[in-house]
Amino acid sequence: MVKITPGHFEYYANVVGINLGSTNSYLSVLGFTGDKHTPIVINKFPSVVHLKSGSDPGNTVYDLMRLIGRSFDDPIVQKDIKRNELCGFPWPYKIVRSPPNVVAYGNKDLAWVKTSYGHLCSPVLMLQNFLANMKQTAGSYIGHGNFVNGAMFALPRAKISSSMIKAINEAAYEAGLVNNGFIFQSTAAAIAYGLHNKEECRFFAVVDLGARTFNVSIIERVDSKPCFKTKGYAMGDLFLGGEDFDNILMEYLVSEAKKGNGFTTTKDIPLLALQKFRRLAEQAKLELSSASEIKITLPPITSTDDASRGIEKYICIGLTRSKFEGLASNLIERIKGECLSCLEEACITARDVDEVVLVGGMARVPMVERVVKEIFGKTPCRGSIAPDEAVALGAISAAVHDKCMGIHDDDLWTLFD
Incomplete structure (x- = not known):
């Protein structure tokens, strides 16, 4: 969980809100409007990763978020593979089993990516690079010598698992985001619309x-x-x-x-x-x-x-x-x-x-x-909130709020052993 003392803005500048989406991901920070701290979305990132330079589409991996922390035999991964085989726009890469010596989050045979040029890559490593780019963007935006070292991640409540949360946390840690929390997208959206005041x-x-x-x-x-x-x-x-x-x-x-x-x-x-x-x-x-x-x-x-x-x-x-x-x-x-x-x-x-x-x-x-x-x-x-930015705005608001932070204890037992 993100540890923040309410009322001290110098801590706020070090934390960002991130809504990881299948198609686009949104990055939010706590900015200023007059003399008030206001959550703002500073960038929208297509949820794709470019593995190497050049114009070859085989270097670009999208639909990445579905793979994070999932095994190759996961029904969702298998359904995604079958849908891809039938669609008119097939991926330029393949989803394959991870190397036999790779075991993580209690799983083996994880879903990995094989590019058109034969390179094997872990989704967690790709997410790490993706989050490092987000971290750099936030640091450049905030400026004034502040550094970003934590994030509140907004995740879907349905079909989320402890292995996925552990994988995201690992990727974030390796990207330099070491002080992290998690919140459901539904909770973040509610906070963005002020329902926590009801x-x-x-x-x-x-x-x-x-x-x-x-x-x-x-x-x-x-x-x-x-x-x-x-x-x-x-x-x-x-x-x-x-x-x-x-x-x-x-x-x-x-x-x-x-x-x-x-x-x-x-x-x-x-x-x-x-x-x-x-x-x-x-x-x-x-x-x-x-x-x-x-x-x-x-x-x-x-x-x-x-x-x-x-x-x-x-x-x-x-x-x-x-x-x-x-x-x-x-x-x-x-x-x-x-x-x-x-x-x-x-x-x-x-x-x-x-x-x-x-x-x-x-x-x-x-x-x-x-x-x-x-x-x-x-x-x-x-309201005045853009509906595709609401979750990211709620995530950063939750990170700095003394009454609305993260996942409720009653929901945790369904995610973690």
Whole structure:
């Protein structure tokens, strides 16, 4: 746990808040607004690691956070491998078993990475370099001779294990972050919205839909340190996020463009063309968050021979928000199922929930906000906080707060022996 004496800012400058995400990770510090200390996010880092210089994509490892502290045979790792084999954008690297002499966190046969040039690398070592970069960034931002030596890490409540926490702590220690604490993302989000100032015995639902993962928790305000504990079990899906909505849209756009182009399956389409459609899908999702209908010009799907002969077919289509929502209806049902299961595990009803917090980049998508409101019967909390920065802001706030720090003792037994 981060040891900080409240009221002494010279200690605050040495600690950062870090939200480790599957797609992006956020770094926060305690800054100044006038004469007040204010949590601020100073950088967003893509959750990727470049193993060596050069343009070879095989040098870049992403989806790293899923591997930290997990064995190769972990069902989540195996599911990730199978999903990768079926997708149109396979990894430029392979997930393999660790060398036989490697045993860590009570596990052997850990999930390691093998690059396109045959190099074996530990996810913990890669995370160490990632965190060292964060530490350097924070030190440069703070300046004035201050050094960063600790962090409050925000982690998902669902599907987290003691081996994962130990692995993250090891990587952080080797990166020079030696004074560390851990907090659940749900707790951090609640603190960011000031729910730690609410009355005791109130229940809050925290719904977090990021780019690749979904988590939902019911937390209870308690009059102890830390000031929130999980009610029942948190629920989550590590394979449900904004990218799935992008994929749904991309498949639809590709199906429209394939008409009259002679392509029968997505596998026949050149990778470069698929990348263009993915970018179009991401942009369309963002635009439909504020517009009810948009126009999209689809690029041609051509072979190399067709392109050389100038055979290019551009197609302009209209896409409505209602059409998008219809395409994503299965994903919305999955979100609804996880939320209802979380309520059932907590042994409460939606009426018992006092407030709802919706965070993550997908919180901006109207259909996501609408389904959360339908489930819990309440409009999610709104404020000036960016929903994808809320967890990182709550993490640094918790690190320096005398009543809201880290993981509640009642939750610890589920993580550690």
